[in-house]
Amino acid sequence: MNFLIADTFTASFNRLSGVDQKAVKASVFDLQMDRSGNGLQLHRIDKSKDPNFWSARVNRDIRLIVHKTAESLLVAYVDHHDGAYAWAERRRIEAHPRTGAIQIVEVREQVAEVAPPPTFDFVFPEPAKNEAAKPALFAALDDNALLSVGVPADWLADVRAADEDSFFTLAAHLPGEASEALLEFAATGKLALPAPPTADPFKHPDALRRIRLIADQEELEQALAFPWEKWGVFLHPSQRSLVERSFSGPARVAGSAGTGKTIVAIHRAVRLARENPSAKILLASFSQPLADALAKKLLVLAPETGGVVPRITTASFRGIAEQMYQLEHGVRPRIASDVVLRERLRAAAAGAAIKGFSERFLLSEWTNVVDAWGLSSLDAYSTVERMGRKSRLGPNQRARLWPVFAAVRETLETERYTTWANVFTGLAKALEGRTSKPFDHIVIDEAQDLAPAELRFFAALAPAGPNGLFLSGDIGQRIFQHPFSWASLGVDVRGRSHTLKVCYRTSQQIRRAADRLLPTVRRDSDGLDDERRGIISVFDGPPPEIRSFATxxxxxxxxxxxxxxxxxxxxxxxxxxxxxxxxxxxxxxxxxxxxxxxxxxxxxxxxxxxxxxxxxxxxxxx
CATH class of the missing domain: 1.10.10 (Arc Repressor Mutant, subunit A)
Structure with missing residues (x-):
């Protein structure tokens, strides 16, 4: 008899108190050891439409809900007594007649009338405009199409009548694969091709994403220690094709906050490692805390026992550069602080008798232009595009300023100081001519905050050939960098850039509010459009509240x-x-x-x- 647990169990398990969780873990371990359940006082749930639902006593109040057949024992849910029974009475577990995948289905007749919750407009100072009635999202899909993506037969009429607002309420009652496929259709106009049926309904791809087969006690311990984390490592249909696709050159995935760019990056790193058992992959992000978060999610997705994690290095941009610098030079880089830079700039400006430029401007010009682009001559400074800079500088002004920056660069070298931009630039030059690279694949998260020197470094670090460099980022979330052309640095993603349209982390209300603060289409320096039209969120929530005060x-x-x-x-x-x-x-x-x-x-x-x-x-x- 197979022993399985469902994501509905892990989600409900996480809502319990620590004391109750400890008791539930002990009961689940006992159930795995003795699948008859004799020690847990199994009781059939008579009011359920599914005769295979049983409850197992954990303590005086907590009950496990299990689905028991001759072939399998599935741990489906856990809650306080009344809540657990109510959950089971409203559900059935069965193989979908068209897809063949096992589904946990909410019984339609047990659900009150499906209607959208009250909606609230996010009010801005300008008068709100009256919106036309929203059309039914899936009127163009017939029963055959809806069944092909896993919609249960008793929910077809509700799906066909759903508009953008009511669908979010409806989606909570549908099996996950059905709601996700419909969301993808609403966002892209395309209905995903279903996976072919399998002989074992529990081994269908749609079932495997929600129901886990537990082989031994070690796997059970891992499943309870690292539950699904639905918004952390879960891969959705709109993301899967980008994970599995092979790209002939550098590729990018874009999308607004919550569309799953980071999830795509993590899954892609794991997929590349699994496809080639000898491959070494770098998974990098802007800061060390973000890199640490990637490492935790990586452990959930690919446990250490699989041999994948040891071959994936997670690091911050500066963290991996520091490691490479030490390998190259045998010492850690001595980075000049802002205090040191200000003092050297002040001294250089005084020596060159430069007037009319503030100390703040000089530091900003050095950081964002001269040092960022690795400029080492007046000719280079005279022709560089100062994109994003508020003040314009003519040829004469640049000629006056260059001796200051040249003096600072010379002083830093004499004192054996360097800068992070200089570290990245130097490493890029060292790596460009080498055929052997330390990593087979480079995957970058938060790529919108890459500085020119950092992008040049990762481009040089990535091997030539397919799938060498994959970048995930949203130019709408750019915080630390002025815009610049990636193509000018050899990272041309035109034709290999894709935008995710389904938002899984941000409620519809918050997304709509945020979208009003950004242009509908943002264009980067290489002419690639990041379009926010057609983005759809998967869940509703309370509307954001805006209040102003006099004091x-x-x-x-x-x-x-x-x-x-x-x-x-x-x-x-x-x-x-x-x-x-x-x-x-x-x-x-x-x-x-x-x-x-x-x-x-x-x-x-x-x-x-x-x-x-x-x-x-x-x-x-x-």
Missing amino acids: TAAEAEAVRQTVEGWLSEGIVAHEIGLFVRTPELVVRAHRDRRVSRRSRDNDGSNEPRQGFGVSCSGRHGV
Whole structure:
């Protein structure tokens, strides 16, 4: 008898308290050892439409829901007693008659009328415009087409009547593969080709993404320690083709926040490692915290026991450059700080008698133009395009400035200082002429923040040939870099650039609000369009609330009341994020937090002194 667990179980398991989770783990281990379930007091769920649903007692209140047949035992759900029974009574587990994949299906007659939740418009200062009635999204698809992507027969009428708003409510009731295929159709107008049926319905690709066969106790421990993390490593149909495709040259995947660019990058790195057992892959991102997050997700997707993880190096841009520099020179780079650069620029400007240019401008010009592009002569400085720079400089002004920058470069070399841009530039020159490269494939996440020297380095680090360099990024999220031409540095992704259109992480309401703040089409320096038309989110959520205040005190008080309201609702402090525009405002946020604590103490309240905190990972944000 096969022993399996479903992602519906891991999702419900994660909602339990730590004490209950420990008890559930023990019960699941017992069930794996004795699949008859005799030690767990199995009871058939009589009110369920599926006669194979049973409940297993974990403790006085917690119940496991299992689906038991002669061939398999599937751990499907866990919850408190009433919630667990209610879940099973509304579902059946069966092979879809067309696709052949095992599905966990919500019984249509057990579901109240499917209607969209109340909608709220994100209100901007300008008057809202009346929108025309939205058309049915899937009116052009007949029953055969809907069945081919896994829509259960009793949900066909609901799907056919769904528009953009009602579909998000409906999607929560459909099997995952059906809702994803329909979302892809809504975004692209194309219906994904279904995978062919398999002899074992549990081995169909659609089933394998949601139901995991557990071979032994080690796999079970791993499954419970690293559950699905649906928004972390889960691969959706609109992303799969980019993971599996072979590219003849550098390739890029784009898309707005939440469309799964990072997920594509991780899966692509794993796929390249699995296809070639000797291949070495670099998976890099902008900062070390982002690289650490990639490493954690990589472990979920490809456990260490598979031999894949040891061949995938995860690193930050600067982290891998520092490693390569040490291999090349035998020492770590001695990076000049901003303080050192300011002092050298000040001295050079004084020596050259340069007037009319502020110290701030000189540092910015050095960082974003001279050093960023590795300029070493007046001719190079005279012809470089200063894209994104606010102030224009004519030939005479550049000629006046160049002796300052030349002196700074000479001084840094004399003092054995270098810069990160110089590190990347030097490594790129060293690597360009070598036929043997340390990695077989380079996968870059957050590629929109690559500086010119960094891009030149990764282009030189990547081997020539198919699938050498793959970049994931969104120019709409560019924070740290001015725009520049990738093609001019030898990374031409034209014809190999693709935009993801289905958003899995951001609610429809937040996405619509954000889209109004960006142009519909953004064009990069190589003429590639990043188009936001046609992007669709997979779930609904509360609308963002915009409030303005006459004074900072009124603003702080409103924030305090909002956060204390969340805390009183049972939301824990570490799930709340307070974001401010500049580092200087963080001080004010902490001060307001202390005021909030004192006011609560003075009221004689016995509530815990949690207050609000500054966080980058909160589930609620102000």
